[in-house]
Amino acid sequence: MNTLNSVGHASPRIDALQRVTGAATYTGDRRLPGMLYARVLRSPHPHARIKRIDISKAQAIDGVKAILTRENCDVVWGSGDTRNKRYLFNNPVRFVGDAVAAVAALDRHTAEEATRLIEVEYETLPFVLDPEEALKPGAPEIQPGGNLSPNNQGQRQPEVLRRGNIEEGFSAADRVFEDQFSSAHVNNAQLEPRVSIGQWQGDHLTVFASTQGISNCHTEIARDLNLPPEQVRVVCQFMGGGFGNKNQCHDFDLMAAMLAKQAGAPVKLEFTRKEDFIAVHGRWPTKQYYKVGVRNDGTLTAIQLRGYSGMGPYRKGTGGIAGIEIYQCPHVDRSVYPVYTNKAVSANLRGPDYPQSVFGLESLMDDVAYALQMDPVEFRLKNMTRKFNDQIPYTSIGLEDCIRRGAEAFEWKKRWNPVSGGSTQGTLRRGAGMAMGSFFSSMGRSSAVIDLDSKGIYHVHVGVTDIGTAAKTTMALIAAESLGVPHDQINAKIDVIWGDTDRCPYSVGESGSRTTTHTGYAVVEAAKDLKRQIAEKGMPQGNDILTATANTNPTIPGMARYSFVAHFAEVEVDVDLGHVRVTKYVAAHDSGRVVNPLTATSQVKGGATMGIGMALHEELLYDRASGQPLTAGYYGARVMTHRDAPDIEVLWVETEDAYGPYGAKTLGEPTIIPSVAAVANAIYNAIGKRIKDLPITRDKVLGVLA
Amino acid sequence: MKSFANVNARDLKDAVTQLRQPNAVVVGGGSDLLGMMKEHLVQPDILVNLKSIRGLDQVSAKGAEVNIGGLITLDALSHHPLIRSNYAVLAEAAESVATPQIRNAGTLAGNVCQRPWCWYYRNNFSCFKNGGNKCFSVAGENQFHAIFGGGPSFIVPPSDTAPALVALDAKFRVVGPSGERTVPAAEFFKLPRVNAAKENILEKDEVLASVHLPRAAKGTKSTYHKVLDREAWTHAVVSAAVALEMDGEVCKRARIVLGGVAPIPWRLEKVEAMLA
Numbered sequence: 001m002n003t004l005n006s007v008g009h010a011s012p013r014i015d016a017l018q019r020v021t022g023a024a025t026y027t028g029d030r031r032l033p034g035m036l037y038a039r040v041l042r043s044p045h046p047h048a049r050i051k052r053i054d055i056s057k058a059q060a061i062d063g064v065k066a067i068l069t070r071e072n073c074d075v076v077w078g079s080g081d082t083r084n085k086r087y088l089f090n091n092p093v094r095f096v097g098d099a100v101a102a103v104a105a106l107d108r109h110t111a112e113e114a115t116r117l118i119e120v121e122y123e124t125l126p127f128v129l130d131p132e133e134a135l136k137p138g139a140p141e142i143q144p145g146g147n148l149s150p151n152n153q154g155q156r157q158p159e160v161l162r163r164g165n166i167e168e169g170f171s172a173a174d175r176v177f178e179d180q181f182s183s184a185h186v187n188n189a190q191l192e193p194r195v196s197i198g199q200w201q202g203d204h205l206t207v208f209a210s211t212q213g214i215s216n217c218h219t220e221i222a223r224d225l226n227l228p229p230e231q232v233r234v235v236c237q238f239m240g241g242g243f244g245n246k247n248q249c250h251d252f253d254l255m256a257a258m259l260a261k262q263a264g265a266p267v268k269l270e271f272t273r274k275e276d277f278i279a280v281h282g283r284w285p286t287k288q289y290y291k292v293g294v295r296n297d298g299t300l301t302a303i304q305l306r307g308y309s310g311m312g313p314y315r316k317g318t319g320g321i322a323g324i325e326i327y328q329c330p331h332v333d334r335s336v337y338p339v340y341t342n343k344a345v346s347a348n349l350r351g352p353d354y355p356q357s358v359f360g361l362e363s364l365m366d367d368v369a370y371a372l373q374m375d376p377v378e379f380r381l382k383n384m385t386r387k388f389n390d391q392i393p394y395t396s397i398g399l400e401d402c403i404r405r406g407a408e409a410f411e412w413k414k415r416w417n418p419v420s421g422g423s424t425q426g427t428l429r430r431g432a433g434m435a436m437g438s439f440f441s442s443m444g445r446s447s448a449v450i451d452l453d454s455k456g457i458y459h460v461h462v463g464v465t466d467i468g469t470a471a472k473t474t475m476a477l478i479a480a481e482s483l484g485v486p487h488d489q490i491n492a493k494i495d496v497i498w499g500d501t502d503r504c505p506y507s508v509g510e511s512g513s514r515t516t517t518h519t520g521y522a523v524v525e526a527a528k529d530l531k532r533q534i535a536e537k538g539m540p541q542g543n544d545i546l547t548a549t550a551n552t553n554p555t556i557p558g559m560a561r562y563s564f565v566a567h568f569a570e571v572e573v574d575v576d577l578g579h580v581r582v583t584k585y586v587a588a589h590d591s592g593r594v595v596n597p598l599t600a601t602s603q604v605k606g607g608a609t610m611g612i613g614m615a616l617h618e619e620l621l622y623d624r625a626s627g628q629p630l631t632a633g634y635y636g637a638r639v640m641t642h643r644d645a646p647d648i649e650v651l652w653v654e655t656e657d658a659y660g661p662y663g664a665k666t667l668g669e670p671t672i673i674p675s676v677a678a679v680a681n682a683i684y685n686a687i688g689k690r691i692k693d694l695p696i697t698r699d700k701v702l703g704v705l706a
Numbered sequence: 707m708k709s710f711a712n713v714n715a716r717d718l719k720d721a722v723t724q725l726r727q728p729n730a731v732v733v734g735g736g737s738d739l740l741g742m743m744k745e746h747l748v749q750p751d752i753l754v755n756l757k758s759i760r761g762l763d764q765v766s767a768k769g770a771e772v773n774i775g776g777l778i779t780l781d782a783l784s785h786h787p788l789i790r791s792n793y794a795v796l797a798e799a800a801e802s803v804a805t806p807q808i809r810n811a812g813t814l815a816g817n818v819c820q821r822p823w824c825w826y827y828r829n830n831f832s833c834f835k836n837g838g839n840k841c842f843s844v845a846g847e848n849q850f851h852a853i854f855g856g857g858p859s860f861i862v863p864p865s866d867t868a869p870a871l872v873a874l875d876a877k878f879r880v881v882g883p884s885g886e887r888t889v890p891a892a893e894f895f896k897l898p899r900v901n902a903a904k905e906n907i908l909e910k911d912e913v914l915a916s917v918h919l920p921r922a923a924k925g926t927k928s929t930y931h932k933v934l935d936r937e938a939w940t941h942a943v944v945s946a947a948v949a950l951e952m953d954g955e956v957c958k959r960a961r962i963v964l965g966g967v968a969p970i971p972w973r974l975e976k977v978e979a980m981l982a
Contacts, residue, residue, distance in 0.1 A: 581937075625846060628829060641936060698935065
């Protein structure tokens with residue numbers, strides 16, 4: 001791969017100094033003149049009809065300026081449910097944490113006191129937490145029409161993927177393996193709680209948001225509040241993470257705006273940490289029934305999956321259970337049931353459809369490999385995908401290199417026990433596991449504007465927000481490369497303008513790991529336009545400026561563009577205490593050309609770390625009798641701490657890819673896809689017992705060993 | 707959080723007098739209390755602040771004994787040279803609590819008296835600890851609840867320093883309106899069958915003022931081991947405070963006290979007898 005001048009060089013973030021010195025203004029830091037503070041009253045019941053709401057006592061408190069309930073606010077939160085109408089305030093309420101009312105007051109304290117004085121009379125309704133239970137006859141109906149969430153066409157059918165003929169596949173198999181797996185609801189758990197400020201100037205609304213995408217947030221606020229888009233502005237200069245649940249506009253954006261309208265003053269609504277766990281969304285819990293057919297030589301003949309995803313009571317995400325496409329296999333049959341339940345809502349969390357399902361898939365494939373007395377690495381090399389769904393060629397594929405080079409760096413042959421549970425050292429057992437995955441590396445619509453002034457400064461306007469991925473820096477590197485600005489002059493010559501819909505063109509939003517590929521590509525094209533203009537007109541002089549724009553929407557005919565990944569984990573299991581510790585971790589990634597190895601490496605470490613937590617201890621646990629969440633928050637949900645994070649070695653397999661900006665493919669989400677499974681497989685290799693329910697906590701480890 | 711008044715106590719006598727006011731509670735580091743107030747688990751009208759009392763955060767050697775003021779932070783306690791050298795189990799227990807931020811604010815007395823972290827209690831279920839008459843863990847999620855000594859409540863105390871202090875045969879100085887009393891650490895904690903709403907002998911207007919450690923006998927070795935569900939910031943699934951008085955290879959006296967498994971620090975007297 002040829003070396004470039006800026007792209008590919010480890011580069012500190014262009015806003016690093018602002019961030020580490022506290023100069024960066026996050027949404028929660030903003031204080032507007034006359035700003036009010038808001039609090040939300042939430043349902044204490046998993047399912048209940050509201051018979052009466054009385055706000056008179058709350059209204060009577062000094063300092064209370066606005067109160068919203070369903071009775072005076074019928075705004076529909078469009079992206080809150082893609083199938084049913086989800087209001088800002090719903091009746092019936094369908095999970096513990098469903099919003100009932102919102103109050104704006106002179107200070108937070110008063111707002112909270114007022115929420116406690118709102119009298120709500122509930123008629124409690126039967127509830128159901130488990131997706132399979134929810135499909136049984138007689139289960140409480142959570143949404144009109146039943147608990148199987150309808151598909152995009154409104155049909156109440158599972159999401160189906162079929163290839164070949166599954167029965168033929170099982171007939172062609174020498175051996176058939178079958179097992180069931182489950183995964184828990186885990187939370188995005190980003191550091192910055194959800195926060196939004198709504199400010200009206202006449203009939204113009206400005207929302208200071210904490211969003212992963214100012215453009216889609218802007219479009220949806222205008223749609224949901226029935227405003228012309230030009231009357232809405234969304235600003236997000238710095239944000240503190242989201243991992244998928246600050247994508248699009250959110251109920252807190254709409255509540256802040258509606259409270260501000262009623263109060264005639266700007267309103268800030270910031271969630272508590274507890275609300276941040278129960279009132280927004282996390283990853284869907286799943287049940288997975290896998291069945292695999294294989295020949296004695298290790299060739300896969302059939303993969304079948306029947307899966308159930310607990311969506312909570314609103315269908316905000318796909319509920320997909322994906323990942324089978326990582327295997328070459330002629331006969332595939334997958335049916336996934338996205339089901340309404342009365343738990344917290346589930347939707348996007350870093351690789352939404354993947355780590356939980358790859359856990360099930362790769363656990364079973366591991367069992368197959370052991371049963372056939374094959375090295376799991378060899379089994380995967382034999383059966384890994386060559387074409388997408390065995391049909392469509394990839395634009396580039398570095399999966400084999402990820403597996404081979406990852407195994408070498410990990411010292412697989414040395415660490416892996418051919419007989420699981422065989423390595424003994426006192427009460428400690430060591431074992432190694434691996435897993436693989438892929439993720440769609442999207443190309444698509446985005447825009448960029450570059451102005452060049454007579455001082456030679458390039459003003460790069462991009463609609464990114466930077467959710468922690470260093471998107472601003474990525475855009476600066478791509479701009480520098482495309483414009484011929486030397487790497488050491490990026491800070492002096494490249495001025496990135498981001499995070500404001502009044503100043504920036506459309507960007508796809510930092511979801512689907514698309515910012516580099518979509519918006520980065522638009523930057524490349526705008527730079528080409530600018531260079532043409534410079535060649536034609538010369539550098540601008542005096543008060544002149546040159547402006548270049550690009551509205552790009554590239555397509556890739558007849559090919560599939562994917563990123564690939566293989567992770568390797570070694571664990572140490574204390575068989576007396578059931579304690580699991582990750583002692584070695586190697587992550588090998590094909591994301592095409594790596595734009596910024598410094599921040600890309602951090603992303604891999606972050607994704608793998610999240611996956612390890614999901615494998616070992618994270619869970620939003622529910623009390624089955626009452627439907628109450630028990631472990632909301634960083635303490636209870638057992639989110640990873642610094643001391644839990646192992647050293648993670650990151651390896652880049654930089655394939656040459658003809659598409660995307662300088663051949664860059666997707667990175668952010670693939671980082672978590674195989675990590676849960678790699679850890680689970682390492683535990684199996686250490687103790688010789690398979691744990692099939694996430695998280696793999698101490699009680700389960702001791703349980704299988706007993 | 708409900709509005710409240712803060713009263714800076716002048717001295718311990720003033721503190722216990724202030725505590726007699728309706729709905730007054732004592733606050734030291736506040737690392738747990740303030741969170742409980744935010745969650746509306748407790749809604750006091752008056753906080754009697756002990757941090758305004760000078761000298762209650764000191765370690766002092768008194769002859770062969772050592773006095774530790776209840777207001778010493780867990781961080782300071784864990785780094786104190788005398789504690790580290792003579793009472794390692796206590797230093798290690800203090801060091802194992804929560805996170806650096808919490809250890810910088812949280813105090814020894816606060817840690818000893820900390821309310822349970824049972825998820826039913828903390829989520830405001832109407833349990834014994836919240837004024838109800840039921841323990842929800844019995845038929846519910848109970849993987850972190852008591853396996854010894856439980857009933858009718860099955861909470862476990864979250865304190866790491868409590869088992870260490872029991873293992874060291876510490877004495878607690880309790881100050882109340884009618885004077886002060888000194889009780890052995892082991893008698894400070896009470897099983898739920900005595901009073902399911904409480905964890906110890908403190909009355910509402912009493913304060914755990916200081917802790918007295920007896921002279922560390924020659925040859926004493928002690929240590930604290932804690933099993934956590936992640937590497938930091940969880941309470942003990944099980945912990946063991948161990949203090950052994952050794953004479954060469956011979957164990958003359960043993961104290962083994964478990965945390966995280968019973969509603970009080972749980973002494974394994976038979977194991978102690980077997981060792982010594």
